[in-house]
Amino acid sequence: MTEVASWLGRKLELEVGAVAHGGHCVSRVDGRVVFVRHALPGERVTATVTEDKGGSFCRADAVAVHEASAGRVEPPCPVAVPGGCGGCDWQHADAALQRELKAAVVEEQLHRLAGIEREVLVEELPGGPLGWRTRVRLVAGRDGRAGLREHRSHRVIPLDDCPITVPGALGGVLAETWRPGSEIEVTRDAGGEVHVREQNTWRGRVRSHRISGGEAVQRAAGRDWRLDAHGFWQVHPAAAETLAAVVGEWAEAPRGGVAWDLYAGVGLFASVLAEQVGPAGRVRAVESGRRAVADGEANLADLPQVKWSSGLVEDVVAQAEKPVDVVVLDPPRKGAGRAVVDAIAAGEPDRIVYVACDPAALARDLAIFAGHGYGLSDLRAFDAFPMTHHVECVALLQ
Incomplete structure (x- = not known):
């Protein structure tokens, strides 16, 4: 078998294609896919290959732009360049184009991984694209x-x-x-x-x-929250309030009903569900981090209808009381996975509100939920991480 020479360091003249999940665009050369950073769809660029492990694709950085997109701008950070800081992906695109690119990625992931055709609008959060990361x-x-x-x-x-x-x-x-x-x-x-x-x-x-x-103090959902400063909390100052409002609107937990808040953190969504079910209802908040559970118990001590469980979600939910009226879940970037989805479906909730920070993981889990008869009723997406490829989605399943 003939060994293929590495393209590492090679300069390529590229016509840049569509955006892809991960903060880059797609081009093709000699039958290979090239994932190009620092480029935008429709541009013509010279790119230097930065990684080539053989196989069907390699990675490259656009180092010269010959035909620029109308949405291209000068990056506000001097190290947001090829060979520089990897913290941002889209500083070379204006804010409106960034949201369009993220919407295209969510649409593509839903179609490819879940067979869902849906037009997506990524909504701007207050404050603009700079000075938001807390x-x-x-x-x-x-x-x-x-x-x-x-x-x-x-x-x-x-x-x-x-x-x-x-x-x-x-x-x-x-x-x-x-x-x-x-x-x-x-x-x-x-x-x-x-x-x-x-x-x-x-x-x-x-x-x-x-x-x-x-100990940090945060504010959302009509409360002051005290928690471990380096524990989980939304990074964008407006994100926690925005997500809590959407969860509250879509959950519609019945008075006196039963709700689950999975991957509960310190209980942001549990507090919203508790107000909906009232004193006669029950909210099961499940979180694996012991410090987060302790902080959650302290913050929601005035809501005795919230009962906390520390452990793996799939283990706790398998033993939880059923049926359940509403489930809210906010899993880590990898998603919930089959074991958790199966356990949720076994509770036969009428509504599921899924908060997701990765569109690919969301789409994979939606496909599993579909196997249990749950379809996507609504979806909102928010630009909670401007300048990066990340996007926050909230999906309603029924």
């Missing part, structure tokens, strides 16, 4: 400077600033020198307090050191 995980390079990694690389790109992060969050962190290899987690809460934690590995053990803060 939570950042940095890494210290060999020189001790904090930064973010290059795309698909361990190389650390040191930062002087990060335009998508909320003002005032990173100034002190970026001015410091850190132990090389350390991860620095930064959270700016709703009250404006900045929380910093450093983590590093020493002799095979992860060590954490709190620099500042510890």
Whole structure:
């Protein structure tokens, strides 16, 4: 068998095709697919191959644009360029085009993975495309400077600033020198307090050191929430309130009914469901993180109808009381998976509200739900992560 020479480092003249999931566009050369970053659909570019493991595809960065899209703009961050920071994917596209690209990705994933044909509109959240990120995980390079990694690389790109992060969050962190290899987690809460934690590995053990803060205060769904500053909370300042409102509108949990909040975090959606079912109803909040459960129990102590369970969702739900009226789930990026979907369907809920941060995982799970007779009734998508390829979706199944 003849060995095919690697294209690594090769320059390609490309006509850029459609957007693909993951922050790149698709082109084709000599029968191979080329995933191109820093390009936009319809452009003609020169791209340098950055990764080639053989097979049917390789990866490349557009390094020169010969025919530009009307939506192309100058990136606001000087390191959002080929060979630079991998934290953003679409800084070279205007905000409206970014949302169009994300909508196209959601549509394509629904069609390809779930057989669903649906037009999608990605909605803008308040505040614009910059200065929204309230939570950042940095890494210290060999020189001790904090930064973010290059795309698909361990190389650390040191930062002087990060335009998508909320003002005032990173100034002190970026001015410091850190132990090389350390991860620095930064959270700016709703009250404006900045929380910093450093983590590093020493002799095979992860060590954490709190620099500042510890307990964050967030606000959503008519409540103040106190929680571990580096535990799960929505990154965009407007996301938690927006998602809670959609969940409340679509859940329609009946008075005195039974609801499940799966992957509950500290109970944002459980609080909404509890208000709907009232004191005579029951809400089962399921979360695997013990600190999140403790924070949730403290935050919702005034809602005794919320009962907490710590453990794997599929295990807890298999033993939970059935039937259930409404299920809300907000799984991690990989999705819920067959075991969880099967367990939910066994509860025979009338309505399922699925909050998803990955359209591919959402589509895969929708296909499994369809096998149980649940169809997609409605879907909304939000640009909760401007400048990146990520998009937040909420799906209603009945």
